[in-house]
Amino acid sequence: MYSSWRLLNLSPNNQNSTSHYNAGTWGIVQGQLRPLLAPRVYTLPMVRSIGKTMVQGKNYGPQITVKRISTRGRKCKPIFVQIARQVVKLNASDLRLPSRAWKVKLVGEGADDAGGVFDDTITEMFVWPVTMVCLEMPCLLHGTRIFPLILCSFRFLFNPSACLDEHLMQFKFLGILMGVAIRTKKPLDLHLAPMVWKQLCCIPLILEDLEEVDLLYVQTLNSILHIEDSGITEENFHEMIPLDSFVGQSADGKMVPIIPGGNSIPLTFSNRKEYVERAIEYRLHEMDRQVAAVREGMSWIVPVPLLSLLTAKQLEQMVCGMPEISVEVLKKVVRYREVDEQHQLVQWFWHTLEEFSNEERVLFMRFVSGRSRLPANTADISQRFQIMKVDRPYDSLPTSQTCFFQLRLPPYSSQLIMAERLRYAINNCRSIDMDNYMLSRNVDNAEGSDTDY
Template identity: 90%
Template structure:
């Protein structure tokens, strides 16, 4: 495998291939066989590709400016926002450096960026993301409810879908790509399901349960409500929902299908409701994930993550 991986078709569209040479590769693409691969096998394609696309002969990339000190009572914008708006306008090929993808000039401060300022701003941006100063991330529902796993993990904010938000998610992807290329991990504590989506690994119900235990339990109780003696006659007395709406990861009640507000939830269609609710939750961050992957593709070969 180590010496012949280039002969394998690892495309996500390979599911229906009939070639004997591709037998079993779908398990690698889907993730079932990944734990069986040694690190030197699955990292080799990425390492070689990064090496071939590395900018040589430069210590740092383009210069950007950051203002951290407020003046005349005006509060500075978050560092993440300041840098994002500048970096997304740069040429992607200029950022593929082994160390500092860009040089930071601090407005009103005497520090010269010899590497420390770049690292400091990366740390500050991660703190802004996890403290809610920049609203791209939200705590997992398990964290809010103080139950289950991943209470210290974060999800992409599904409500952050404006053009400005998607631009910032793209920059977050650039940051992740820089972290991979420079071998300096970001201090971000994302939930496992987020990493799976970034690697195009399909999500399953257990992934949702790991971040929102109470919601999955609620859906299961609706699906098997007849076990509690509930019938069609007293269904709405026990279930507070009357239409195809469900809880988003950020706690808001949203239609789980187009026009869901006007589709009644009944005893007879509860199975469809549960299926639709799960499908919605497994894909509610798709736009944000796509924006992050677009940003990552500026810096690293994203298909190799899959």
């Protein structure tokens, strides 16, 4: 099947009827059969399509400009917005590169983008709560607690109220970022609810998906549907139900019509079943426009029809990699320079990293690579992690070169001091090239006004 997927109609819009001839394809489109597919069935077509559409002979795509330092008393726009407005104007074919889809010029900062700046700016876009508070809108992403998956763990839904052209453009850019993550195998730290991943790979949503993100709302609808069990009759229905028309709560908490003209359609005891059905149908499709915009952006970079071979979990792993930073994985891809594996400095380093919490290892990853996650497949790590011993004073702070995934360690008098210095570095040094040796090349030459940033 992995070599004949082109014969399958994977579009969810063209499967109006099923028969014994297309039942298998229908099972894939609807999602039931996708977990049964062998990995090569859904990976090889994607890998081959990406390879055939790869830009050849270039190390990076078009240059875009980012300003993170405020000047003239004006606060800069979020880098998500700055980059989005530039990238969506580019040609899609120019962004299909193996590593850097675009080159970043940081105005007024001391950095030259050899890969680290590109990685670092993308990582910065998804640092919570930046995603929640820095996007201009109502927020694109709406935070919701998921029960019963992980108590107190935040996941995000697309905001159904974000439907202006500016909002949809930003959703499209989010899709471009997802596509770039798949193509370059550099995952994003993006926490979306499972139902969003299902929609992105065109698996129809069911009531259980809504329960995961809004259990209280589903329970309320069930109470309305079976309200007679509580002794409520047609006579006292409106005394117990605070709704008087076909309106319901959206994912962003607003009360909205659940069908066209719902404000003028009265909710009664006799039509409560229809109300519940329409309310559920509305909630299962309220993010359709936003999902379509994200898929449009993804189609710039990767073959979107092939997403119909993936489960929601498989797509999430392609885009987001693994949330845990594994020390064992780093050991498999490490390369030593000016030092060997048996050196005490190296032994102290690995012991220190193993003692770190996952949150600290995430900070470490950003310190040495500009990224905060590793791919789910170790073979997809295209750049080897380098540990280099440098000739500097004892017990100095470590340094890194994010463009080369390289950690530079000076000599230390003990593991305790090494751990202390490393913790200080990863928590307090998140800017690239603060010595500003590249600053003269990155000055703002009046190429853009404050309104552009």
